[in-house]
Every structure is written in structure tokens, then in C-alpha cells.
Amino acid sequence: MRREAVFARDGYRCVYCGEVFDAESLSLDHVQPRARGGDHSGGNVVTACEACNVRKGHRRLSEFLAEEPRARENFFRYATHVWPRHLRAVEDEIRAREERAERRRA
Numbered sequence: 616m617r618r619e620a621v622f623a624r625d626g627y628r629c630v631y632c633g634e635v636f637d638a639e640s641l642s643l644d645h646v647q648p649r650a651r652g653g654d655h656s657g658g659n660v661v662t663a664c665e666a667c668n669v670r671k672g673h674r675r676l677s678e679f680l681a682e683e684p685r686a687r688e689n690f691f692r693y694a695t696h697v698w699p700r701h702l703r704a705v706e707d708e709i710r711a712r713e714e715r716a717e718r719r720r721a
Contacts, residue, residue, distance in 0.1 A: 616657040625662035630693040631686040642668045646701045658698035677708030
């Protein structure tokens, strides 16, 4: 899917901070990274502002969302076009991460 089409689809809103930007301040982010088999389809790309994309860096999406509660809330609110299987995988990874952290605290 073309960048401008994704930005328009997402209302020029970053799915992580929830703010609306002009196209020049936005980038695409892959939910399932290309290095892990993700593609450029509309169900695998979301709109991210430059600041959030830099903050996320090369971390897995689940790691970023687990560490940034506001970004997590916004992602599940605004990333409405992401494939359900990707959303489930991210939720499962976050849950597993939290369970591991809870076991370490116990």
C-alpha cells in the first residue's frame, strides 16, 4: 500500500501518540517487521509520527507497547486496519512479557 494511502486511511494520526500530523511528519511502521516475514500490505502497516517511530526504534512492537502504556492504549484504539492475527500476536507477546515480569517479582 502506498504511504499517502496509509496516512489517509489512518486520518494522518499516529497510532502511538494519537496526534494528527501533516504527511511530511509521518512514517510507516510495520506491525510484523519485514525481517520477521512481514509485508507491505495495508493490514501490516500503520501510521507513526517521526518522534514515536524513533522512540520505538528497532524494538519489537510488543516490547515498545509494554513499556509505553499510552502508546499501547492508542495503538489498540487507532490501529483498526491491522490484521486480527497481528493484533492477537502483539497482545499475546505483551501478556507473556508481563507474566514473566510478574514471576520475577514474586
